[in-house]
Amino acid sequence: MARPSKPKLSTTAIAEAALNLVDAHGEFTLPQLAKALSVSASSLYNHVAGRDEIIELMRGRAMSEIRLPDLRSIAWQEAVRDIATEYWTSYSQHPRLIPLLTSHTVRDITTLRVYDALAEAFALAGFGPKRRLQAITIVDSFVLGSALDAAAPALVWEPNAESSRYFKEALDADLSDSGRPRATFELGLSMLLAAFGQQAPARANDAEDC
Amino acid sequence: MARPSKPKLSTTAIAEAALNLVDAHGEFTLPQLAKALSVSASSLYNHVAGRDEIIELMRGRAMSEIRLPDLRSIAWQEAVRDIATEYWTSYSQHPRLIPLLTSHTVRDITTLRVYDALAEAFALAGFGPKRRLQAITIVDSFVLGSALDAAAPALVWEPNAESSRYFKEALDADLSDSGRPRATFELGLSMLLAAFGQQAPARANDAEDC
Numbered sequence: 001m002a003r004p005s006k007p008k009l010s011t012t013a014i015a016e017a018a019l020n021l022v023d024a025h026g027e028f029t030l031p032q033l034a035k036a037l038s039v040s041a042s043s044l045y046n047h048v049a050g051r052d053e054i055i056e057l058m059r060g061r062a063m064s065e066i067r068l069p070d071l072r073s074i075a076w077q078e079a080v081r082d083i084a085t086e087y088w089t090s091y092s093q094h095p096r097l098i099p100l101l102t103s104h105t106v107r108d109i110t111t112l113r114v115y116d117a118l119a120e121a122f123a124l125a126g127f128g129p130k131r132r133l134q135a136i137t138i139v140d141s142f143v144l145g146s147a148l149d150a151a152a153p154a155l156v157w158e159p160n161a162e163s164s165r166y167f168k169e170a171l172d173a174d175l176s177d178s179g180r181p182r183a184t185f186e187l188g189l190s191m192l193l194a195a196f197g198q199q200a201p202a203r204a205n206d207a208e209d210c
Numbered sequence: 211m212a213r214p215s216k217p218k219l220s221t222t223a224i225a226e227a228a229l230n231l232v233d234a235h236g237e238f239t240l241p242q243l244a245k246a247l248s249v250s251a252s253s254l255y256n257h258v259a260g261r262d263e264i265i266e267l268m269r270g271r272a273m274s275e276i277r278l279p280d281l282r283s284i285a286w287q288e289a290v291r292d293i294a295t296e297y298w299t300s301y302s303q304h305p306r307l308i309p310l311l312t313s314h315t316v317r318d319i320t321t322l323r324v325y326d327a328l329a330e331a332f333a334l335a336g337f338g339p340k341r342r343l344q345a346i347t348i349v350d351s352f353v354l355g356s357a358l359d360a361a362a363p364a365l366v367w368e369p370n371a372e373s374s375r376y377f378k379e380a381l382d383a384d385l386s387d388s389g390r391p392r393a394t395f396e397l398g399l400s401m402l403l404a405a406f407g408q409q410a411p412a413r414a415n416d417a418e419d420c
Contacts, residue, residue, distance in 0.1 A: 026309065027236040095313065099236065099306050102358040106367045112377075115367060119377035129383035136380065137359060137366075137390075138398035145355030148312040149347060157316045157325060167322075167329035170346065173339035180347075188348035191405035192398070 009039055011047055015057035019094065022058065026096040052104065059101050060108040062094050063087075068117045071124065076200075077193045079121040080139065083114060084189055088143045088150070092181075095151035098144055126201030135196055142188055150181035219249055221257055225267035229304065232268065236306040240264075262314065269311050270318040272304050273297075278327045281334065286410075287403045289331040290349065293324060294399055298353045298360070302391075305361035308354050336411030345406055352398060360391035 017036045021028035030051065034041045048054055069082040091098060106112060115136060122132040149156075159168050174180055227246045231238035240261065244251045258264055279292040301308060316322060325346060332342045359366075369378050384390055 025237060026306075096236075096309050099309055099358060099361075102362050103305065105363050105365045107370075109370065109372070112367065112370060112373055116374040116377045119380050120374055122380075123376040129379040132376065133380040133384050134394050134397055137394045138401070141355030141359050141395070141398065142352050143355065144358055145351030145353065148309060148354055149351050151309075152312050153315050155315045157322065160317075160319065160322060162319070163322055164326040164330055166333040166342065167326045169339040170329050170332075170343040174343050184344050184347045185351070187344055188351065188402070191348070192401060195401035195405055 009037065009043055009047060011057055012061070013037065014044065014047060014054060015061040018054050019058050019061055019097065022097050022100060023094060027100070028054070055100060055104050056106075056108045058097060059104075059106065060110045062090055062097060062101075063108070063110045063114060065090055066110070066114060068113065071117065071120055076121045076124040077197060079124075080118065080193060080196070081189060083117055083121070084139050084143050085186075087114060088147050088185055091144060091147035092150035095148050098148060102144065122196075125196065127196075127199075131199070138192060139189075142192060143185075146181070146185040146188065149184070152181070154178075219247065219253060219257060221267055222271075223247065224254065224257060224264060225271040228264050229268050229271055229307065232307050232310060233304060237310070238264070265310060265314050266316075266318045268307060269314075269316065270320045272300050272307060272311075273318070273320045273324060275300055276320070276324060278323065281327065281330055286331045286334040287407060289334075290328065290403060290406070291399060293327055293331070294349050294353050295396075297324060298357050298395055301354060301357035302360035305358050308358060312354065332406075335406065337406075337409075341409070348402060349399075352402060353395075356391070356395040356398065359394070362391070364388075 014033065014037065018028045018033055021032055021036060030041050030044060033054070034044055037044075048057070066083075066086040068086075069079050071079050074082075106115070118136050118139065119132055122135045127135055157167075157171060159171060224243065224247065228238045228243055231242055231246060240251055240254060243264070244254055247254075258267070276293075276296040278296075279289050281289050284292075316325070328346050328349065329342055332345045337345055367377075367381060369381060
């Protein structure tokens, strides 16, 4: 019998194996990655320059399912909502990847296209460059924090005997709702979009920012 | 000469050593922790029941610098702003701890007091239990995402030849501003507080939530 042929090493296979390690352990090392792929570390270096490139490959893989809206056919608020929701969905699946990604400069092309689209949506809203960067960052932070919340255990907080009734009442209101993270993300996003709407087009006293 | 006496093992020392490991590697194991403290794993078990308890100890340590406002002397918006800012400051120093914490039920007393205070502030705003929990979660998510942003490299995004001018203009506006993360966090927090202000007290059509 012929031996099954070994899957060919590729950047896709490397990204997927690294993502599996990070999902499980919060981190990866090149020796662990080589072992998971049953190759030598030097084989890895035929495909990637090093750790930073692997992080960008994981970023691209995590973002690969994102569908960007057609900015010419919908209002900018809907565009931002669509992009942020796709982004949240992707990162909710890989919460332990998030701090690795946020600690590295974004160079992955797929991911940069997401930010291109966000920047264009906020430009359509009349936001000048500085406000645009602030708006992108605020959406980014809220999406990433909410993606971590989506990966939280069903019991997020366990109050104790000293906890206030204000907090206990709030916890009792909603503990068993499996749709909680998404509904809360959507509510917060709507609040931010309404606030952006009040700022757009940029007011006179922000003119120096534009 | 007498040998220097070995520092006594304590939950504080365990929390600090675990936090150092997580800051450096994004994770800790009990064998690594025992090695870092120059003790046996069984010595650790004389002080902590296991990994979950150590995570709660790290949470308490990261939150130990937080000063809570006197809710009777300031407006609820200022209370939420103060709590969220203290919380952001603490977590900005330990970005890699964040996904470990968000994936575990909060039981640490110091941390629960922070949520008690947030719950009380939103109760003072007239938010019923369900809205209160949503508001707490939205603030929590924005703080944690912004704390990750504060730990980002100075160059967050590196655009390429295909990047849109909307995005490049935005990046050019603000790249070298070391105060960017804090200013952006404060702007987003103000936007959320204004939106919460518009919701408080809860409107008639939200009555079923309260």
